[in-house]
Amino acid sequence: xxxxxxxxxxxxxxxxxxxxxxxxxxxxxxxxxxxxxxxxxxxxxxxxxxxxxxxxxxxxxxxxxxxxxxxxxxxxxxxxxxxxxxxxxxxxxxxxxxxxxxxxxxxxxxxxxxxxxxxxxxxxxxxxxxxxxxxxxxxxxxxxxxxxxxxxxxxxxxxxxxxxxxxxxxxxxxxxxxxxxxxxxxxxxxxxxxxxxxxxxxxxxxxxxxxxxxxxxxxxxxxxxxxxxxxxxxxxxxxxxxxxxxxxxxxxxxxxxxxxxxxxxxxxxxxxxxxxxxxxxxxxxxxxxxxxxxxxxxxxxxxxxxxxxxxxxxx
Numbered sequence: 001x002x003x004x005x006x007x008x009x010x011x012x013x014x015x016x017x018x019x020x021x022x023x024x025x026x027x028x029x030x031x032x033x034x035x036x037x038x039x040x041x042x043x044x045x046x047x048x049x050x051x052x053x054x055x056x057x058x059x060x061x062x063x064x065x066x067x068x069x070x071x072x073x074x075x076x077x078x079x080x081x082x083x084x085x086x087x088x089x090x091x092x093x094x095x096x097x098x099x100x101x102x103x104x105x106x107x108x109x110x111x112x113x114x115x116x117x118x119x120x121x122x123x124x125x126x127x128x129x130x131x132x133x134x135x136x137x138x139x140x141x142x143x144x145x146x147x148x149x150x151x152x153x154x155x156x157x158x159x160x161x162x163x164x165x166x167x168x169x170x171x172x173x174x175x176x177x178x179x180x181x182x183x184x185x186x187x188x189x190x191x192x193x194x195x196x197x198x199x200x201x202x203x204x205x206x207x208x209x210x211x212x213x214x215x216x217x218x219x220x221x222x223x224x225x226x227x228x229x230x231x232x233x234x235x236x237x238x239x240x241x242x243x244x245x246x247x248x249x250x251x252x253x254x255x256x257x258x259x260x261x262x263x264x265x266x267x268x269x270x271x272x273x274x275x276x277x278x279x280x281x282x283x284x285x286x287x288x289x290x291x292x293x294x295x296x297x298x299x300x301x302x303x304x305x306x307x308x309x310x311x312x313x314x315x
Contacts, residue, residue: 001277003284004293006057007036010101014042017103018053022090027051038209040101050108051087055101056209066102069208070094072141072184079137082130082204084109109204111197115190115230121244123196127223128245130203131189132252135216138183139253164275167311171269178265180215181257187211189219190226216257220249221266268314275307 015028023046031044031053040055056066074094076083084106086094095104117123160168186193187210195204224242227233233241246258278300285297 001037001281002039002057002060003281004289004297005284005286006040006060007293007296008290009033009036010040010055011042013099013101014040014053014055014103017055017096017098017101018042018044018105020089020091020093020096020098020103021087021105023051038207052084052106052108054104054106056103057101058097059100061102061209063097063102066095066209069211070104072211073208075141076134076137081133081137082202083208084204084206106206109195109206110200111195111202111204113192114194114196114203115192117196117198119227119231119233119241121241122201124241124244125248126196126201126203127194128248129251130194130205131186131219131223132249134186134205135183135219135249135257136252138185138216139181141184160276160279161308163312164272164308167268167272167314171265171272174265175215175269178215178262180217180259180262181254182213182215184211185214185216185219187214187219189222191223191230215266216253217259217262218266218269220245220258221263222270225267225270264314268311271307271310271314275304275311278304278307 011031011033014033015031018028018031023044027044027046031042034041034043034052040057042053042055044051044053070086073083073086077085087105087107088094089096095102114123114127186205186208188207189205193205193207195206196202197204223245224238227238227241246255249258282297282300282304285293289297
């Protein structure tokens with residue numbers, strides 16, 4: 001998630017950056033702020049097609065890391081994996097670095113957000129199959145230079161409580177002893193980063209900005225935990241969904257990538273990463289913040305405390 005100071009709408013800069021794509025002036029006039037989270041996102045339309053302009057503040061996101069994200073996305077698209085198509089500028093560039101932002105344009109994903117879809121066995125199987133294909137492609141992909149690892153994500157330059165630092169050290173030590181396969185993972189494989197097209201029966205995965213080199217099992221655990229958090233799936237149903245998901249996943253990836261006995265270790269890593277992410281977002285709150293930010297700040301502070309309690313209990 002971006003720092004609070006970078007969440008506010010910047011429509012004029014967005015319109016200036018969109019000019020690099022050569023869309024008609026009418027599209028620029030239709031450009032409007034959609035949401036902010038890990039990036040600022042603006043929506044616009046050209047004829048009947050909907051597009052999204054992502055703006056990434058350069059004071060938070062190194063261009064090198066973004067180039068690696070684009071490179072992996074292009075690889076997935078070339079491999080026929082379902083992720084939104086990148087639209088190139090009039091100079092045939094995948095993105096522009098202009099002023100305060102890096103900008104990139106994507107086509108709209110087909111279907112509905114999975115978080116808004118009713119869960120059933122077929123959808124769970126599709127989500128498992130999609131992650132299996134993603135990890136299979138990732139296992140054959142070598143980025144140059146190597147993209148960030150989970151340790152990079154943990155070792156951010158923010159001040160942490162001693163208990164959080166202790167948990168970080170304990171997890172890094174524990175993971176160093178694991179003999180599980182690693183690769184470039186999604187990093188946030190949750191229902192709000194997937195779209196499901198019920199007609200075509202396929203899942204489209206979005207937002208690879210959190211991807212890093214880590215254990216493939218991390219993406220699996222992230223989705224299983226999301227089933228509990230987003231859909232309030234209870235134990236018996238959860239167990240069945242996990243079985244269906246893994247059967248579909250293992251059509252593409254070997255079974256030894258998932259081990260129940262270290263499941264809780266990945267839950268702890270999830271808690272720690274989310275806590276650090278929220279703490280980083282709250283580390284720079286502008287004096288001239290917009291009114292709508294007050295509710296968001298209050299919500300984030302509540303989640304920050306919940307994760308801190310979880311971390312203390314985990315450790």
